[in-house]
Amino acid sequence: MNKKNAIERCDSPAIHENTVESVRGRLPAEDALFDLAELFKIFGDSTRIRILSVLFETETCVCDIACLLNMTQSAISHQLRILKQAKLVQNRRDGKTIYYSLADDHVKLIFDQGLIHITEP
Amino acid sequence: MNKKNAIERCDSPAIHENTVESVRGRLPAEDALFDLAELFKIFGDSTRIRILSVLFETETCVCDIACLLNMTQSAISHQLRILKQAKLVQNRRDGKTIYYSLADDHVKLIFDQGLIHITEP
DNA sequence: AGATCATATGATCATATGTTCATATGATCA
DNA sequence: TGATCATATGAACATATGATCATATGATCT
Numbered sequence: 173m174n175k176k177n178a179i180e181r182c183d184s185p186a187i188h189e190n191t192v193e194s195v196r197g198r199l200p201a202e203d204a205l206f207d208l209a210e211l212f213k214i215f216g217d218s219t220r221i222r223i224l225s226v227l228f229e230t231e232t233c234v235c236d237i238a239c240l241l242n243m244t245q246s247a248i249s250h251q252l253r254i255l256k257q258a259k260l261v262q263n264r265r266d267g268k269t270i271y272y273s274l275a276d277d278h279v280k281l282i283f284d285q286g287l288i289h290i291t292e293p
Numbered sequence: 294m295n296k297k298n299a300i301e302r303c304d305s306p307a308i309h310e311n312t313v314e315s316v317r318g319r320l321p322a323e324d325a326l327f328d329l330a331e332l333f334k335i336f337g338d339s340t341r342i343r344i345l346s347v348l349f350e351t352e353t354c355v356c357d358i359a360c361l362l363n364m365t366q367s368a369i370s371h372q373l374r375i376l377k378q379a380k381l382v383q384n385r386r387d388g389k390t391i392y393y394s395l396a397d398d399h400v401k402l403i404f405d406q407g408l409i410h411i412t413e414p
Numbered sequence: 415a416g417a418t419c420a421t422a423t424g425a426t427c428a429t430a431t432g433t434t435c436a437t438a439t440g441a442t443c444a
Numbered sequence: 445t446g447a448t449c450a451t452a453t454g455a456a457c458a459t460a461t462g463a464t465c466a467t468a469t470g471a472t473c474t
Contacts, residue, residue, distance in 0.1 A: 372462085
């Protein structure tokens with residue numbers, strides 16, 4: 173077995189070539205993993221998590237969310253924008269007021285799955 | 294009703310006092326929400342997600358992970374440290390080699406729940 | 415013991431991210 | 445129409461974060 177057969181794609185050549193090759197074939201697509209990381213990134217901020225936990229209860233306007241979380245309207249608005257771009261929330265206008273609500277049932281499922289991990293010993 | 298009864302905890306006074314007060318009582322504890330955001334923050338990075346997706350297949354040593362992901366040993370080691378501190382992975386030593394594996398079944402459940410959201414229309 | 419291998423870690427640096435401030439937009443009401 | 449209210453947004457700034465580089469640690473083998 174000469175050097176050409178060794179896996180040398182990186183500075184740390186694999187120790188277990190068989191394992192590496194086997195696992196490589198079963199990994200999810202890079203794109204999916206990237207998108208998944210992006211999704212969790214959205215959940216990975218206290219402000220956004222708190223906003224979502226408010227919206228789990230009821231649709232809420234920007235102003236009320238700001239009040240509930242004791243933050244500025246601007247900060248909340250910026251984060252709502254991110255949540256909306258990620259399609260986790262949606263909104264509707266009623267006169268001057270804009271109400272935000274969850275876009276999706278998955279959101280709560282993901283949230284709850286995380287909560288289980290947090291609360292269990 | 295005088296001003297003292299109005300909710301003025303922030304620069305954006307609530308429009309719907311009843312809703313705000315009602316929701317306030319039902320929100321999860323601040324600590325839990327903070328921890329939850331911290332948890333999702335761990336998942337919110339491509340490298341860590343890719344590492345986890347490797348470990349879903351089999352326990353793997355640092356070197357092999359680096360090879361699989363085409364990254365340096367150091368970068369992987371740093372991220373494994375973060376995953377371990379978050380108790381998402383564990384490790385065992387076998388001679389010079391250190392094998393990492395999932396610490397918890399929840400990890401895959403959270404991962405999969407996110408994947409559902411990604412893959413569904 | 416010395417050399418080597420696998421991994422860990424501290425410092426550094428560039429980039430990403432969240433909040434603030436000022437201001438813009440868009441709708442309602444007098 | 446002008447004033448006001450609710451929300452959105454751009455710029456600026458401070459902090460957080462991830463990769464790299466150099467080096468340390470810890471185990472194995474001769």
